[in-house]
Amino acid sequence: MIDKKHKVVVVGAGLMGxxxxxAFASSGFTTYLVDSNTETLKKAEENIHAILDGGVKLGKLAVEAAETAKANxxxxxxxxxxxxxxxxxVETVSENLAVKKAVLAEAVxxxxxxxxxxxxxxxxxxxxIAASVQSPERVIGMHFFNPVHKMKLVELVLGIATDxxxxxxxxxxxDAIGKTSILVNESPGLTTSRMSAMLGNEAMWMLQEGTASAEDIDTALRMGFNHPMGPLELGDMTGWDTRLSVLRYLHSTLGEKFRPCPLIIKMVAAGRYGRKTGHGVYKYDEKGQRVANSGLKANNL
Ligand SMILES: NC(=O)c1ccc[n+]([C@@H]2O[C@H](COP(=O)([O-])OP(=O)(O)OC[C@H]3O[C@@H](n4cnc5c(N)ncnc54)[C@H](O)[C@@H]3O)[C@@H](O)[C@H]2O)c1
Known part of the structure; x- marks a missing residue:
């Protein structure tokens, strides 16, 4: 079904593109990367070369394989x-419906x-998005995760017409690029964002209620469920401002169970977004390293 001679075009050379x-170039496919900003395009190429060179340095990739990927x-x-x-x-331009439709109108x-x-x-x-093209049955969501070279999952999102x-x-x-795909019918938050938003919100409710300290809530998930990060650490990394806007969207579409915890609203109002502002649930130094034992406690809300 997939031939190594098949050509791939990725539109949008930002973080995800x-x-x-x-992923496609290093899996043997001729891959065209497109961006309307030539500076971004140049930077993206440099970044891809850096990932490949990093793989060679770590002994994870043969020199020839890295060179082939660069040539692809x-x-x-x-x-x-x-x-x-x-x-x-693969369209991965800015999250704007009109921009995405314009890209498809030109490329399809x-x-x-x-x-x-x-x-x-x-x-x-x-x-x-599919309704804007002549063959909506060929349109599908291919939702990758950041950083793409480390994250194995792709959520394949089925629109009403996807065949x-x-x-x-x-x-x-x-499969051809070594990713594991799951099928999701189009719905708010798909599977991952929806579950992650719920978990982060629930952790904040527990913190607000004084059920346990921030450190202990995070330790519970890391040690009890083998999660690589606790939900509060993860929220600090993602940014509580982003978390809040996702929760508000899920609350408006999926209902009451996604009502954002008031503590998140209070933290965002205070500018405590997480790592990016140096202060979220935890505090961070100028290098982004967490300051020991700075977790928000129920008694200092
Ligand atoms: N950042 C994430 O963690 C993440 C994860 C999964 C999916 N996404 C989705 O992926 C898409 C891209 O996200 P990103 O974080 O890479 O954004 P980004 O802002 O880093 O990159 C978007 C790129 O699109 C380019 N662009 C805009 N209009 C264009 C056009 N008409 N033609 C060509 N290029 C154009 C921009 O110059 C920019 O380089 C969005 O739809 C986003 O929702 C993001």
Missing amino acids: TGIAH LRTDAVLAHAAQGAHLL PVLATGAVIATNTSALSVTE EATVATSRAWC
């Missing part, structure tokens, strides 16, 4: 040229017949 292009990667600022004859398009007419049209959107409707052939080919593409 860089990782996604790296092409950067191009002209979408209509880069997308010509591609068998897979020049793709190979039957090509899969994938969007990496986090929260926009795959169905709505069986597109799902099967998309799963094969994920």
